[in-house]
Amino acid sequence: MSDHHVYKKLELVGSSRTSIEDAIENALATASESVQHMDWFEVVETRGHIVDGKVAHYQVCLKVGFRISGS
Amino acid sequence: MSDHHVYKKLELVGSSRTSIEDAIENALATASESVQHMDWFEVVETRGHIVDGKVAHYQVCLKVGFRISGS
Amino acid sequence: MSDHHVYKKLELVGSSRTSIEDAIENALATASESVQHMDWFEVVETRGHIVDGKVAHYQVCLKVGFRISGS
Amino acid sequence: MSDHHVYKKLELVGSSRTSIEDAIENALATASESVQHMDWFEVVETRGHIVDGKVAHYQVCLKVGFRISGS
Amino acid sequence: MSDHHVYKKLELVGSSRTSIEDAIENALATASESVQHMDWFEVVETRGHIVDGKVAHYQVCLKVGFRISGS
Amino acid sequence: MSDHHVYKKLELVGSSRTSIEDAIENALATASESVQHMDWFEVVETRGHIVDGKVAHYQVCLKVGFRISGS
Amino acid sequence: MSDHHVYKKLELVGSSRTSIEDAIENALATASESVQHMDWFEVVETRGHIVDGKVAHYQVCLKVGFRISGS
């Protein structure tokens, strides 16, 4: 069992008033409170809310992979 | 951190003998026993089992988004 | 020019408290106030809002094709 | 050969004046006249015809799986 | 009719010399001159022109949803 | 605002008895009666009607991009 | 049963030395020898063989819908 890893993927949506990158970091910061060994993310969808003709929040849906077995 | 939300998505499959809408409600009813702050769903796939040439169960795969951070 | 048609497609989102079919009809009813010669629709996405663990609104995104040339 | 099954999939389009579920049942009812051992269906596409700004027919494209080998 | 909304989606391409976010804002700024009640956007595609081996313009294709019925 | 452009995309379906290219040209000819600054098209879907085992009409769904801001 | 139709879809690949349209017609001509009531087609994929740096055959994969119930 020492020669292979198993990972689990979570699907999260982070938001930010300022940028796509900040929305990703916000999602990771919240996830890291309860999930260990986070290893990679994949952006699934980028969207956002509009208020008064401007972006109010970017919303980035991402999958996060973290190791659950192997070391 | 008060100006943004983070959401998590679950993927569920609900089933029903009667309708697509009922299969969605059944999935949500079960999920709501253990998940709080459910906010939206997205239908991913609609399928079903056939018995004697008729629909025996509708099976609806859906993603459910719920808030895990921000208020 | 009499032997061919040209169509335009609109993308709409209808909503309903009761069913997917009703959300489609609501979108068509609103569109028909300003669009003539609507001919077909295609469901693009089905989703909805959740309140208290139950479907509050079905939201159906659909494309609607209507004739703009030819008779 | 007794320990495995082989299935074939048909692609059908059923229609109905009343609902998506009824269009599915209509497709299955017709298919069951000539196909045995139908086991499951998958909805591929949902669309319809519009007359006078209302749904005239729902048209549901579905794949139907039925067993052709194994018992 | 007061208990449901109908939305329409526009498909736009915004461009910017500086960033993806700025291309989105540029598209929304132009759209807001003629469209009211814009509510959300979805990024469909991100691309751009290259001049002298550098990004000359980011081009972001997005869908914009705005309310056309319900209040 | 002079250093960037904003485009809008329309979705059209053109038809022709003779060829895919002619269906595209027919859609553009009709659109050009009311739309200015059309710049590019993308074929989304190619289909058609069959009569007596032959193609009666090619139907080509295309998106058309046209400039709405910038010069 | 007189108020609805059921269709079946076949998936075919036609080929031609000359054009995409001719490959479609060749597929329909062969199918029409054994299938009645063919109503529409959808192009699924366009590809071909290359010989000496030129197109030797266009190969067009298409789905053909034909009525199996209702009149």
Added chain:
Amino acid sequence: MSDHHVYKKLELVGSSRTSIEDAIENALATASESVQHMDWFEVVETRGHIVDGKVAHYQVCLKVGFRISGS
């Protein structure tokens, strides 16, 4: 007619207790009992049943192309 071919595609699901390749071979073996001139296959989906935390059956959905015209 001697200078072009027409092919038809079937969609099958084969299963096997041992491997993905064996599931493909099982589907082809059953299809070959009634279909001639099978020429190629394309894997569409790979899935399976789980019993006691182990793969009980691999299930491979594949399309099979076979020649119906031309020699």
Added chain:
Amino acid sequence: MSDHHVYKKLELVGSSRTSIEDAIENALATASESVQHMDWFEVVETRGHIVDGKVAHYQVCLKVGFRISGS
């Protein structure tokens, strides 16, 4: 509630030095330590690492469905 089931889907990535099937089994073995009633899997993506021009690890991303309600 006895006449319908609700399932949840997990997304996992299993790896193996030897084969795609072994990577699937490794993912299921790890998941079965904490998840009960696993019923089916769907392969989402197959990839791997390369070392010295050879496959070092197959990595198979799969979704696993397990029953959370109904008996």
Added chain:
Amino acid sequence: MSDHHVYKKLELVGSSRTSIEDAIENALATASESVQHMDWFEVVETRGHIVDGKVAHYQVCLKVGFRISGS
């Protein structure tokens, strides 16, 4: 090594003022100046530029497979 082939795929965009087929031939003609053993192509995307409401150039993106090993 004599019992198997390895192919490489290139992605090209050909253009033509006259037709989709001509754009494909133009891409192949240019590629054949530097690539040998080209065997097949797959159309990935069809688009074009519009000038004065007419197609100025068809642009066809295609993948071209050519043999790099085996004889």
Added chain:
Amino acid sequence: MSDHHVYKKLELVGSSRTSIEDAIENALATASESVQHMDWFEVVETRGHIVDGKVAHYQVCLKVGFRISGS
């Protein structure tokens, strides 16, 4: 040959510690060392590595089109 262009597309993955835009620029800077006439890019996938619950590197997969014929 003077009235049409042929382009080739490369697929690249650029990375950056700071932003998605910077990862794109890094990929283009490296490609421009050996490729001339680069004209446009298309973002195919956005992902990244996570270290200590934060984005360590953004990784952006993009296709780059460059002219290989016509002037």
Added chain:
Amino acid sequence: MSDHHVYKKLELVGSSRTSIEDAIENALATASESVQHMDWFEVVETRGHIVDGKVAHYQVCLKVGFRISGS
């Protein structure tokens, strides 16, 4: 430049008489003769030729990523 990498992706098709894994290894073995620093692969498509109702060759299309900048 020392803090980021740039990768290029090749698209290959490997074949094998025996298994999907062997087709992948065959593609990598051929690519490794001319490409250095190959790091990962992604399976894009699995298909094959059929002779006498059995798999004659598995054909696996894969993308291979290799480092072209950074160390």
